[in-house]
Amino acid sequence: MSDSPSAPAPGLLSLDEALSRLLAAGAQCVIQQADDVATLQALGRVLAEDVRSGLDVPPADNSSMDGYALRLADVPAAGVVLPVSQRIPAGVVGGALAAGTAARIFTGAQIPSGADAVVMQEQCAPVDPQSVRVDTVPAAGQWIRRRGEDIAAGATVLAHGTVLTPQAMGLAASVGRATVRVLRRPRVALFSTGDELAMPGEPLKPGGIYNSNRFTLTGLLQASGCDVKDLGIVPDRLEATRQALRVAAEGVDLILTSGGVSVGEEDHLKPAMRLEGRLDLWQVAMKPGKPLAFGAVRREDGSEALFVGMPGNPVSSFVTYLLTVAPLLRALQGRTARPPAAYALRADFDWPRPDRRREFLRVRLNGQGGLDLFPNQSSGVLTSTVWADGLVDVPALQPIARGDSVRFLPLNALLG
Numbered sequence: 512m513s514d515s516p517s518a519p520a521p522g523l524l525s526l527d528e529a530l531s532r533l534l535a536a537g538a539q540c541v542i543q544q545a546d547d548v549a550t551l552q553a554l555g556r557v558l559a560e561d562v563r564s565g566l567d568v569p570p571a572d573n574s575s576m577d578g579y580a581l582r583l584a585d586v587p588a589a590g591v592v593l594p595v596s597q598r599i600p601a602g603v604v605g606g607a608l609a610a611g612t613a614a615r616i617f618t619g620a621q622i623p624s625g626a627d628a629v630v631m632q633e634q635c636a637p638v639d640p641q642s643v644r645v646d647t648v649p650a651a652g653q654w655i656r657r658r659g660e661d662i663a664a665g666a667t668v669l670a671h672g673t674v675l676t677p678q679a680m681g682l683a684a685s686v687g688r689a690t691v692r693v694l695r696r697p698r699v700a701l702f703s704t705g706d707e708l709a710m711p712g713e714p715l716k717p718g719g720i721y722n723s724n725r726f727t728l729t730g731l732l733q734a735s736g737c738d739v740k741d742l743g744i745v746p747d748r749l750e751a752t753r754q755a756l757r758v759a760a761e762g763v764d765l766i767l768t769s770g771g772v773s774v775g776e777e778d779h780l781k782p783a784m785r786l787e788g789r790l791d792l793w794q795v796a797m798k799p800g801k802p803l804a805f806g807a808v809r810r811e812d813g814s815e816a817l818f819v820g821m822p823g824n825p826v827s828s829f830v831t832y833l834l835t836v837a838p839l840l841r842a843l844q845g846r847t848a849r850p851p852a853a854y855a856l857r858a859d860f861d862w863p864r865p866d867r868r869r870e871f872l873r874v875r876l877n878g879q880g881g882l883d884l885f886p887n888q889s890s891g892v893l894t895s896t897v898w899a900d901g902l903v904d905v906p907a908l909q910p911i912a913r914g915d916s917v918r919f920l921p922l923n924a925l926l927g
């Protein structure tokens with residue numbers, strides 16, 4: 512992701528620069544503690560070890576078909592009839608294959624020594640219960656899965672820092688691992704500021720709105736694999752805000768807040784942060800988003816918890832989370848290796864009046880290989896975030912015409 516070289520939004524910090532500052536801070540605070548967890552419970556966790564295989568996988572040559580194992584030399588032409596000398600189901604180890612005979616064999620069963628091909632049962636015809644006619648001339652090694660063809664003993668199958676997907680859980684299990692060593696989850700304290708906020712279930716006072724950010728951000732943090740310390744809504748008073756920051760800082764890696772970081776706002780987050788730690792207020796050249804507060808809060812023991820204060824507008828905080836907080840959380844887990852996927856796709860819409868800031872439009876894959884635009888791109892319209900499959904990353908001042916190729920960021924990849 513790089514900004515246009517003409518710096519179209521003077522005085523603002525580019526998103527790339529904001530991100531590199533966040534990642535640099537995150538790299539100083541990489542989580543070191545690790546736990547052994549059951550492989551079955553490890554979904555979404557980050558490996559704190561290299562998983563090596565102690566064995567070849569598969570552990571022995573085995574059949575990939577139901578059929579007959581035989582020696583090539585015994586089938587010089589189609590139509591040969593061979594006596595069936597043994598029956599080898601999966602999980603049973605047969606004896607050496609007697610020359611001039613075939614072994615009835617099933618998928619996954621170990622190839623008997625002496626056999627050098629399997630003929631699938633569809634190409635054989637039993638002549639009587641004790642013999643079979645082979646209606647094809649087999650090729651050497653056919654339908655045999657070789658010992659170690661997936662994994663050789665000693666190979667690293669999953670590297671430190673890998674997120675355990677369902678596939679990775681299966682791969683760890685395939686080399687016999689019942690437990691894996693994983694990083695402890697990032698711990699994140701979350702609170703919302705704003706005296707207009709009410710909780711769902713409460714009646715809405717005049718001038719009030721429901722605190723949707725608490726729910727969106729809790730879900731995002733859970734999707735990022737975090738343990739959330741939820742402090743709810745903090746009243747708009749200096750002492751209460753200071754107290755919330757002190758409570759939040761204990762035992763967490765990061766404090767995340769929404770609201771109260773806009774320029775010129777009468778709020779208590781900024782003075783409270785300055786008293787309880789340190790704070791930089793950034794104006795980031797991105798839309799939605801822009802105000803972003805980054806700092807740290809002192810803990811009782813003198814150490815610090817990182818702090819990110821996001822804008823209150825629901826779409827702004829959602830997009831800001833995906834583009835800045837999610838990468839910071841990856842950095843805290845030592846996961847800097849691969850940036851989220853981005854795709855060049857066709858815009859099936861016009862965007863004639865681009866902003867001076869780099870913009871992230873809510874779009875949807877339309878089934879014709881292109882992208883549709885949500886009609887209302889306002890930063891308060893949370894509907895757009897549920898409708899969308901992803902964001903289009905629009906460089907500052909660059910209009911989009913129908914048919915243009917644009918940079919599409921799938922929401923699920925941004926969260927990965």
Ligand code: AMP
Pocket residue numbers: 703704705707708720721722723724725769770771772773776821822823824825
């Ligand atoms: P702020 O960043 O505090 O200036 O808030 C910007 C806008 O976002 C205002 O319209 C707020 O009412 C709204 N807002 C702030 N916090 C939340 C929240 N937790 N949930 C939903 N909307 C919010």
Ligand code: MG
Pocket residue numbers: 704705706770771823
């Ligand atoms: Mg506010």
